[in-house]
Amino acid sequence: xxxxxxxxxxxFEHLALGDRPSVxxxxxxxxxxxxxxxxxxxxxxxTTAAFLTMLDEVDAxxxxxxxxxxxxxxxxxxxxxxxxxxxxxxEAATLPAALAAQIAAAYTELSGGDTTLPVAVRSSAxxxxxxxxxxxxxxxxxxxxxxxxxxxxxxxACWGSLYSxxxxxxxxxxxxxxxxxxxxxxxxxxxxxxASGVMFTRSPTTGDRSVIAIExxxxxxxxxxxGEVTPDRFTVNKVTGxxxxxxxxxxxxRHVPEESGGIRSEAVPADQQxxxxxxxxxxxxxxxxxxNIERHYGxxxxxxxxxxxxxxxxxxxxxxxxxxxxxxxQRAQTPVATPRASAFDHVLAVLGxxxxxx
Amino acid sequence: MSSSSSKAAFPLPSQVExxxxxxxWQDMYPFFTRFRPEDDQRFWFYNSxxxxxxxxxxxxxxxxxxxxxxxxxxxxxxALPTALGVDHRIINGRVYITANAVTDPKQIEKRLAIFQxxxxxxxxNWNALYAQWEKRILALIAEVDAIQVPTLGExxxxxxxxxxxxxxxxxxxxxxxxxxxxxxxxxWQHHFEFLMLGYGAYLVFFQFCKKAxxxxxxxxxxxxVAGIEVLMFRPDDELRALARLxxxxxxxxxxxxxxxxxxxxxxxxxxxxxxxxxxxxLDKARDPWFNTCTGDGFYHHHRSWNDDLSVPFAALPRYITxxxxxxxxxRPTEQLRIERARIIAEYRALLSADEERAAFDQMLGLCHxxxxxxxxxxxxxxxxxxxxxxxKLREFGALLVEKGVLADVEDMFHLHHTEVDQALIxxxxxxxxxxxxxxxxxxxxxxEKRKKILEQLKDWSAPPALGPMPETIEDPAVQMLWGITxxxxxxxxxxxxxxxxxxxxxxxxxSGVVEGVARxxxxxxxxxxxxxxxxxxxxxxxxxxxxxxxxxKAAVSDIGGTMSHAAIVAREYGMPAVVGTGxxxxxxxxxxxxxxxxxxxxxxxxx
Numbered sequence: 001x002x003x004x005x006x007x008x009x010x011x012f013e014h015l016a017l018g019d020r021p022s023v024x025x026x027x028x029x030x031x032x033x034x035x036x037x038x039x040x041x042x043x044x045x046x047t048t049a050a051f052l053t054m055l056d057e058v059d060a061x062x063x064x065x066x067x068x069x070x071x072x073x074x075x076x077x078x079x080x081x082x083x084x085x086x087x088x089x090x091e092a093a094t095l096p097a098a099l100a101a102q103i104a105a106a107y108t109e110l111s112g113g114d115t116t117l118p119v120a121v122r123s124s125a126x127x128x129x130x131x132x133x134x135x136x137x138x139x140x141x142x143x144x145x146x147x148x149x150x151x152x153x154x155x156x157a158c159w160g161s162l163y164s165x166x167x168x169x170x171x172x173x174x175x176x177x178x179x180x181x182x183x184x185x186x187x188x189x190x191x192x193x194x195a196s197g198v199m200f201t202r203s204p205t206t207g208d209r210s211v212i213a214i215e216x217x218x219x220x221x222x223x224x225x226x227g228e229v230t231p232d233r234f235t236v237n238k239v240t241g242x243x244x245x246x247x248x249x250x251x252x253x254r255h256v257p258e259e260s261g262g263i264r265s266e267a268v269p270a271d272q273q274x275x276x277x278x279x280x281x282x283x284x285x286x287x288x289x290x291x292n293i294e295r296h297y298g299x300x301x302x303x304x305x306x307x308x309x310x311x312x313x314x315x316x317x318x319x320x321x322x323x324x325x326x327x328x329x330q331r332a333q334t335p336v337a338t339p340r341a342s343a344f345d346h347v348l349a350v351l352g353x354x355x356x357x358x
Numbered sequence: 359m360s361s362s363s364s365k366a367a368f369p370l371p372s373q374v375e376x377x378x379x380x381x382x383w384q385d386m387y388p389f390f391t392r393f394r395p396e397d398d399q400r401f402w403f404y405n406s407x408x409x410x411x412x413x414x415x416x417x418x419x420x421x422x423x424x425x426x427x428x429x430x431x432x433x434x435x436x437a438l439p440t441a442l443g444v445d446h447r448i449i450n451g452r453v454y455i456t457a458n459a460v461t462d463p464k465q466i467e468k469r470l471a472i473f474q475x476x477x478x479x480x481x482x483n484w485n486a487l488y489a490q491w492e493k494r495i496l497a498l499i500a501e502v503d504a505i506q507v508p509t510l511g512e513x514x515x516x517x518x519x520x521x522x523x524x525x526x527x528x529x530x531x532x533x534x535x536x537x538x539x540x541x542x543x544x545x546w547q548h549h550f551e552f553l554m555l556g557y558g559a560y561l562v563f564f565q566f567c568k569k570a571x572x573x574x575x576x577x578x579x580x581x582x583v584a585g586i587e588v589l590m591f592r593p594d595d596e597l598r599a600l601a602r603l604x605x606x607x608x609x610x611x612x613x614x615x616x617x618x619x620x621x622x623x624x625x626x627x628x629x630x631x632x633x634x635x636x637x638x639x640l641d642k643a644r645d646p647w648f649n650t651c652t653g654d655g656f657y658h659h660h661r662s663w664n665d666d667l668s669v670p671f672a673a674l675p676r677y678i679t680x681x682x683x684x685x686x687x688x689r690p691t692e693q694l695r696i697e698r699a700r701i702i703a704e705y706r707a708l709l710s711a712d713e714e715r716a717a718f719d720q721m722l723g724l725c726h727x728x729x730x731x732x733x734x735x736x737x738x739x740x741x742x743x744x745x746x747x748x749x750k751l752r753e754f755g756a757l758l759v760e761k762g763v764l765a766d767v768e769d770m771f772h773l774h775h776t777e778v779d780q781a782l783i784x785x786x787x788x789x790x791x792x793x794x795x796x797x798x799x800x801x802x803x804x805x806e807k808r809k810k811i812l813e814q815l816k817d818w819s820a821p822p823a824l825g826p827m828p829e830t831i832e833d834p835a836v837q838m839l840w841g842i843t844x845x846x847x848x849x850x851x852x853x854x855x856x857x858x859x860x861x862x863x864x865x866x867x868x869s870g871v872v873e874g875v876a877r878x879x880x881x882x883x884x885x886x887x888x889x890x891x892x893x894x895x896x897x898x899x900x901x902x903x904x905x906x907x908x909x910x911k912a913a914v915s916d917i918g919g920t921m922s923h924a925a926i927v928a929r930e931y932g933m934p935a936v937v938g939t940g941x942x943x944x945x946x947x948x949x950x951x952x953x954x955x956x957x958x959x960x961x962x963x964x965x
Contacts, residue, residue: 206572209708239704240578242869242957333710336569337717343724344481346717347558350565352439352470 006049009102012042012188022047024124024184029322036296038289038319043119043188044106048126050099051159051183057096058089065178068163073172080165087163091156103155103187104148110189116146118190118257121154123161126182143222144190144257151187158185191318192257195277196221196306197231199286200325201238201294207328209300211244212236212290216277218268219254221304221320228265229253232277236287243283248276282307285317293322300325367847368823370398377450377818380811386415388422388774391448402447402454403823407917408656410897411880412451412815415808416771416778419542420656421446421453427546432554433458436480437472451815454824477555481724488552488731495548495738502541502746505534507753510761510789528786531757535782538750539775545747549739556728563721570709570718575866577929582702582722585729586694589737590927593650593663596643597670598687601677603639607632610682613675619667622674646742652885654736654898655744658771662745669885673908689930754782761785763797764805772805772812816880822850822940850940859963862946864914864939866959868928873964874911878948893954895946907931912954914942914961928956936961 006022015023015031023031027045034040059065064086071079095103111117121142140161142154161167162183171181197216202209215231217224224231229252235245250273258264278286286305294301304320340346371393376383384392409421429443442458460466480487508527518526560583567579604610609632612625626633644664652669653660663670677687702722709715755767763781764770770778781797788795827847877892879885885906888894893912907913913928913935928935934956942961946952951964 203573208571208573209710210571210705211573235573237573237575237578239701239708240581240869242575242578244573244575244957246958335711335714335717336709337566337721338713339716339720342478342482343720343727344478346562346566346721347477347481347555347724348470348474350562351441351558352466352473 006047008047008050008053008099009044009106010047011044011106012040015045021126022049022184024048024126024182024186025323026122026124026321027184027186028124030186030188032296033293033319033322036292038293038296038322039317040319041189041191042110043186044110045124046099046103046155046185046187048182048184051185053096053099054090054093054159058093059086064089068168069178071168071172073169076165076169079169079172083163083165083168087160090160090163093156095152095155100152103151107148107151107187110187115148118144118146118261119151120186120188120190121145121151121158122186122188123158124184124186125162126180126184143220144262146261150261155185155187159183188320190257191306191308191320193220193306194309194315195219196304196320197224197277199290199303199305200300201290201303202300202325202328203235204327207331210237210239212238212287214278214283214286214290216305217251217254218272218277219256220263221255221306222263223253223255223265228255234278234283236283238287238291241284241287243280246276248274250274251277278307282315282317289317289319293319297322297324300329302326367827368401368825368850369821370826371402371447371449371454371824372398374449374821374824377815380450380814380818382807383451383811383815386451386772386774386808386811387413387418387448388776391418391421391446393447393449397447398825400445400456401823401825401828402456404820405446405453405455406820406822407898408654409453410916411657412812412818413448413453414658414771414812415774417657418448418453419539419775421448423543424546424549425455426543427550428554430547431550436476436554437469438554439466439470439473449824450818450820451812452818452820456825477558480552480555481559481727484552484727484731491548491551491731492738495545495735495743498541498544498548499738499743499746502538502743502750505537505541505750506530507534507750507757510757510785526790528789531754531782531786532779535754535779538747538754542744542747545739545743549735552728552731553735556732559721559724559728560732563725566718566721567705570714571705574705577865577867577869577925578701580925581698581929582705583725583729584698584929585726585733586691586698588730588733590733591689591930592737593647593670594673595689596647597673598677600636600640600643601674601681601687603636604674604678605681607636609633609636610678613671613678616675619671622671623667649742649745650737651741651745655740658748658751658768661748662741664745665749669906672886673906676908694930754778758782758785758797761789761795761797763795763801765802769802769805772808773801777801819944823847846938846940861963862914862936862939862942862961864936864942864959864961865925866956867925867937868913868931868933868935869956870912870932870934871953871955871957872912872934873951873953876914876946876948876950876952877910878943878946880943893952895942895952897943907933912952912956913937914939914946914952914954916940916942916944 010019010023012027012031012034015028016035017028017032019031020028023045030040030043031045055065067082068086071082073079107117107119110119123140140158142157145151145154162181171178195216195218197214198221199212199214201212203211204213212235214234214236215224216234217229217231223229230249232249232251233245233247234243236243251268252273253265254268255263255265289305290301290303293303301322302325303322306318306320307315308318310316337346340349372395413421425444425446432438433442440460442460444455444457446453446455448454460469508530510527510531514526517523563583564576564579567574604613609626609629612629612633613622617625623637626636629636648663648670650663651660652662652666681687706715706718709718751770752767755764755770758764758770758781759767763785773781781801784797785795872893874891874893876895877888878895879887880897888906888909890909891911893914894906894910895914897916907927908931910933912933915937917938917940925935925937934954936954936956936959939961946961946963953962953964955961
């Protein structure tokens with residue numbers, strides 16, 4: 001395989017959804033959001049071409065990959081050893097020099113020369129995040145990674161995660177072809193979130209497409225994803241802007257960045273525990289952004305957001321990720337009503353007695 | 359409404375005792391309004407939307423006649439497949455009603471065939487029939503105006519002899535009175551001619567929206583349905599135009615200060631030609647637009663702006679001040695139109711399939727077809743006609759005063775309309791006999807007794823419902839008109855828990871959240887008490903209080919449905935409103951601080 005002609009590193013602002021094969025679902029989505037003018041922290045993607053360059057070095061003959069491809073999903077012991085052989089090689093590999101140089105240059109550009117600028121390093125598999133098969137959670141995310149060496153390590157860990165037992169057995173179960181599998185990795189500026197959360201551009205409980213459900217908590221979003229706090233919950237009508245629900249919960253914990261890299265959990269100060277983590281103005285900004293994203297993609301979205309207080313510019317809303325909503329999208333839709341010969345027939349159907357109901 | 363039940367969450371009619379000090383209240387009302395033993399088997403709810411106060415004897419005509427008309431059209435004319443008419447009963451002066459359901463499948467089928475043909479005819483020819491309707495109701499208004507109440511002088515008018523009429527004036531007392539009552543009955547028949555069909559169209563669209571968008575609020579659906587140009591906004595629009603004219607003609611200083619309407623009129627009259635022009639404009643606006651009622655026409659003391667200029671004249675100085683501050687007073691109709699179109703387009707786009715959109719278009723189209731009638735009939739019927747009706751009645755009251763039967767015109771409303779008939783007969787007789795009237799001896803003590811009873815009944819706390827809890831509420835009229843659903847019943851039947859004590863829940867009628875001081879008004883006559891920036895708490899918000907809406911911060915009511923035009927007016931004024939709380943006027947006191955959350959339908963007592 002010779003992928004040297006394809007770029008190894010690509011900036012979000014040059015990407016769109018069509019780039020999914022080379023930058024993965026997450027990378028393509030972040031590129032699409034950036035190009036659509038949605039406020040997204042800046043970043044770049046280490047492409048699948050880079051992954052394949054690396055893979056060709058650690059598995060020059062392709063023998064290790066062939067072994068993985070032959071595994072039976074139920075034979076976990078055999079599958080684990082075949083995956084581990086490849087994964088260990090990936091995690092111990094030295095990056096090809098050309099690739100290492102390009103990543104270093106991109107990091108310098110991103111950080112403006114700050115050699116410890118914290119970034120998020122996330123896997124962006126080519127088949128991940130699709131509406132059809134959600135791989136969410138099967139791949140790796142490394143937050144608050146600081147400096148070139150730490151980024152290298154996180155990058156290799158992401159690549160290696162493609163050959164975790166869970167990932168391989170998942171692919172084997174679905175019968176996905178191994179030679180189509182590739183991993184891009186997103187490297188993105190961290191947001192020092194005062195509050196963060198998720199939002200769905202339809203109701204997660206009823207599927208109602210006219211509402212946006214927003215959940216948020218103090219600090220980084222990871223504590224909501226991990227279920228360590230019960231977030232504040234807001235439901236907003238996306239057409240009229242009315243706030244339909246505002247449930248404030250007691251938010252005891254928050255995740256904050258560790259100065260040495262990574263994150264830690266700490267207690268929320270007592271006077272903030274029961275206070276809404278976002279203001280009404282911020283809520284409306286989130287709704288606007290969510291509507292823009294939904295409009296851009298033309299389908300309901302599942303969005304991760306953060307709000308950071310930045311020197312000079314005040315509070316800023318950032319979108320970290322957006323993917324198509326999958327739960328309600330997969331349900332069979334029967335029309336609530338279909339047209340009748342005359343409009344009056346609808347009234348007849350409702351007032352005409354129980355058996356004639358629609 | 360089905361009467362089968364699981365548990366009695368409300369008192370049975372037979373368990374309700376007479377209010378203290380109000381013994382004999384039964385004699386104020388006709389026999390057919392009394393609860394009977396078998397009525398304990400049926401579910402009744404207090405129609406506090408239309409009848410928030412104890413009923414004076416005459417005013418029960420506003421239950422008796424409308425329920426005759428409504429029932430005729432649902433039961434006999436259109437044959438609604440599952441719903442017949444409404445039975446009403448009075449206890450301690452309060453009107454309780456129950457809707458009769460059709461449950462026999464054979465009957466439903468039979469009625470369905472008739473309903474399909476008859477309602478289909480109305481829907482298919484709606485606009486043409488509505489145009490005819492408008493002509494008919496205007497003719498009826500002219501007819502009641504034209505009724506002559508005879509004067510009974512010492513001698514009959516010479517014309518009776520010269521034209522050999524052969525009928526003396528006393529005959530016409532009864533004839534005119536009967537024609538007045540009959541015209542009221544005709545008005546209500548017209549009123550219900552289209553109404554149930556209109557509500558049916560609304561109900562269908564509401565149900566569709568609730569299924570397609572399970573979390574949509576009633577007020578959002580209502581915003582898609584509501585029309586922009588409806589007659590109910592006209593009186594207030596006219597008032598604003600008069601304010602502008604006063605500024606243009608430079609007669610506005612006549613309205614400075616807080617004088618009576620008469621003193622303001624006198625001040626304008628002194629302004630020479632411009633003053634004359636303004637007064638001419640006022641006269642033009644008064645007919646018909648000041649035939650707007652400060653209530654909803656269901657009580658004789660719901661007077662019109664024409665009867666009592668203090669309501670519109672309280673608003674005039676304020677409108678003038680706003681104009682001089684450079685504010686625009688016109689309703690932003692174009693903006694409202696654009697906003698409505700946007701909401702409709704966005705919801706339509708959110709539907710999942712083209713066939714759903716086609717059904718949505720049909721249902722909403724039908725709502726827009728029926729909307730002008732559903733909204734405008736209220737001005738023609740409950741306001742314009744009804745205000746003329748009461749004015750005519752007072753002419754008979756004046757006759758009774760002239761003949762010494764009554765001490766005051768208003769006293770006639772403490773007699774049932776059949777008793778007024780009797781009182782008039784006695785006047786006709788004594789005039790003819792040349793004897794003094796003996797009516798005073800009979801009627802005056804009765805009236806005094808009834809006034810005292812009514813005072814006692816005012817303090818009686820009426821249960822929201824009586825009898826066994828129904829399993830379902832299916833009648834579209836009950837759901838749409840009274841805003842009573844299965845959830846409402848549940849909320850009513852639950853006694854408040856300690857944490858509920860400060861919270862009232864109702865329909866989110868108009869969005870926004872504000873805090874302010876409560877002003878509790880139990881009757882519309884107290885309207886003058888409202889101060890700038892207060893939160894109005896009342897049994898039912900009437901749209902003709904529009905000038906007051908300009909003063910208040912938010913509105914809260916005991917009763918009210920989604921399409922009650924109180925909700926529509928509040929939305930247009932961009933003011934938070936929570937309606938249908940069930941007990942706001944009981945639990946909130948004037949002066950308490952409230953938070954009104956019109957997004958969620960929650961009122962919190964902050965003190």
